[in-house]
Amino acid sequence: MSLSVPTSDFQNAPELSVEVAIVGGGPAGLMAAEVLSQAGVSVHLFDAMPSVGRKFLLAGKGGLNLTHAEPSAQFNTRFGPRETEVSQWLSGLDAQGVRDWAQSLGVSTFIGTSGRVFPAEMKAAPLLRAWLQRLRHPASGVPVQFHMRHRWLGWQGDHLVFGRRDGAPPLLVKAGATLLALGGASWPHLGSDGAWQAHLQQEGVELSPLKPANCGFDVLGREGQGWTAHFRTKFAGYPLKSVVLTVPAPEGTGKPPLFERKGEFVITETGLEGSLVYAASAWLRDDLAERGQTHLLLDLLPDKTPEQVFKDVAWPRGSRSLSSHLKGRLGLDGVKMGLLFELCSPETLARPDALAALIKALPVPLKQPRPVAEAISTAGGVALQAMGPDLMLAARPGVFCAGEMLDWEAPTGGYLLTACLASGHRAAHGVLRSLAAKAHTI
Numbered sequence: 001m002s003l004s005v006p007t008s009d010f011q012n013a014p015e016l017s018v019e020v021a022i023v024g025g026g027p028a029g030l031m032a033a034e035v036l037s038q039a040g041v042s043v044h045l046f047d048a049m050p051s052v053g054r055k056f057l058l059a060g061k062g063g064l065n066l067t068h069a070e071p072s073a074q075f076n077t078r079f080g081p082r083e084t085e086v087s088q089w090l091s092g093l094d095a096q097g098v099r100d101w102a103q104s105l106g107v108s109t110f111i112g113t114s115g116r117v118f119p120a121e122m123k124a125a126p127l128l129r130a131w132l133q134r135l136r137h138p139a140s141g142v143p144v145q146f147h148m149r150h151r152w153l154g155w156q157g158d159h160l161v162f163g164r165r166d167g168a169p170p171l172l173v174k175a176g177a178t179l180l181a182l183g184g185a186s187w188p189h190l191g192s193d194g195a196w197q198a199h200l201q202q203e204g205v206e207l208s209p210l211k212p213a214n215c216g217f218d219v220l221g222r223e224g225q226g227w228t229a230h231f232r233t234k235f236a237g238y239p240l241k242s243v244v245l246t247v248p249a250p251e252g253t254g255k256p257p258l259f260e261r262k263g264e265f266v267i268t269e270t271g272l273e274g275s276l277v278y279a280a281s282a283w284l285r286d287d288l289a290e291r292g293q294t295h296l297l298l299d300l301l302p303d304k305t306p307e308q309v310f311k312d313v314a315w316p317r318g319s320r321s322l323s324s325h326l327k328g329r330l331g332l333d334g335v336k337m338g339l340l341f342e343l344c345s346p347e348t349l350a351r352p353d354a355l356a357a358l359i360k361a362l363p364v365p366l367k368q369p370r371p372v373a374e375a376i377s378t379a380g381g382v383a384l385q386a387m388g389p390d391l392m393l394a395a396r397p398g399v400f401c402a403g404e405m406l407d408w409e410a411p412t413g414g415y416l417l418t419a420c421l422a423s424g425h426r427a428a429h430g431v432l433r434s435l436a437a438k439a440h441t442i
């Protein structure tokens with residue numbers, strides 16, 4: 001048992017017996033509810049928040065990148081060391097399946113220039129509205145019963161315990177099967193706060209610590225004190241466009257870089273964030289965790305060769321200041337110029353060969369990832385080996401898990417939502433099999 005409710009509260013606790021309890025109404029839990037409802041199963045879905053799908057709605061603010069149109073062999077590699085397991089989930093609901101599902105709710109999708117797939121309206125609200133309408137009033141199948149403001153607090157024997165509004169006694173729920181889809185720990189004010197870790201740990205479920213994924217970083221800066229006040233005041237909030245970010249392989253290995261891509265990111269009050277940094281973040285985070293230090297390299301002028309840059313830097317500048325010289329010869333200015341002056345010593349700036357080399361590969365030492373609460377997603381969670389292929393917990397038979405609370409991660413690009421939906425789909429089919437097996441043995 002893992003509870004923060006005084007035992008005395010159970011004296012008046014009402015009890016509810018349900019065929020299937022789903023806890024968590026994000027994309028994973030809602031997809032599981034849909035599969036089960038359509039299979040004629042009575043589902044009760046509980047969520048701590050006043051309404052479901054809050055993070056899904058937030059994702060809609062960025063256009064709702066639902067999935068990606070690249071071939072499945074490439075798509076599956078985005079899950080790195082979890083490719084094998086996630087591919088199994090995707091075999092039941094893949095990127096095309098997600099597009100078909102959106103279409104079945106009356107929402108057409110389109111493929112953007114990068115291969116990312118979005119709803120035509122670039123919004124999550126119409127999709128969520130149509131989805132909830134179908135779950136509550138299905139043309140066939142059993143309507144899903146929603147219980148909002150029910151916070152799961154753990155188990156009391158074989159009952160799930162839900163805390164409710166102030167003063168109300170907890171609700172005890174006995175379920176034929178339970179599916180947990182409680183999310184990771186990013187943006188906790190939207191509902192997923194990772195508090196479930198304590199409840200599962202007490203049941204002996206293997207977990208790996210939750211970590212930020214697709215996250216920003218704090219920088220060390222040249223003196224180890226972060227950005228200087230001058231740089232922060234002048235450039236926080238400014239984008240760096242058209243740069244190449246490289247995460248070099250560990251020194252001395254002679255291996256190719258771990259990550260190298262052209263793109264853009266933003267300077268923050270304490271460091272860096274934005275799409276290019278998020279894409280590199282797993283390697284940087286892991287290196288920081290392993291070695292306590294790491295850095296990335298920036299090519300500030302990726303369209304010029306090192307020779308061109310050296311030639312222009314070394315060009316006699318006469319009485320011009322170094323910044324007017326670099327601006328005039330190379331077009332370097334604004335935040336790119338600011339970054340050079342922020343991170344290079346005056347001695348380096350005075351040497352054309354060293355300066356040219358740094359313009360092409362400027363090391364930015366990092367201090368730490370930003371906290372998981374600020375990240376786009378969460379790595380770590382329920383170890384995949386703690387569950388069977390149906391996503392049922394070995395330590396707690398009859399309890400299934402899905403979504404971001406499982407130990408996998410992926411870059412942005414629609415991979416997160418697709419894998420959450422696919423794992424909800426997979427776990428729901430696991431529930432169906434377990435209910436069928438139970439019925440058979442009765």
Ligand SMILES: Cc1cc2nc3c(=O)[nH]c(=O)nc-3n(C[C@H](O)[C@H](O)[C@H](O)COP(=O)(O)OP(=O)(O)OC[C@H]3O[C@@H](n4cnc5c(N)ncnc54)[C@H](O)[C@@H]3O)c2cc1C
Pocket residue numbers: 023024025026027028029046047048049052053054055056058059060062063064065066067150151152153181182183184186187190191192193194195196375376377402403404405413414415416417418420
């Ligand atoms: C800013 C932002 C933008 C994003 N954009 C995209 C995007 O464009 N494309 C993409 O693929 N992904 C995107 N994501 C990621 C994506 O939204 C998540 O991966 C996805 O929502 C996770 O789904 P889930 O169902 O596992 O968990 P969640 O969506 O987090 O849902 C979990 C639910 O469980 C409930 N819950 C948690 N604990 C309890 C408890 N103890 N008791 C009861 N209920 C509980 C929560 O209230 C919540 O409703 C974005 C994320 C963020 C933060």
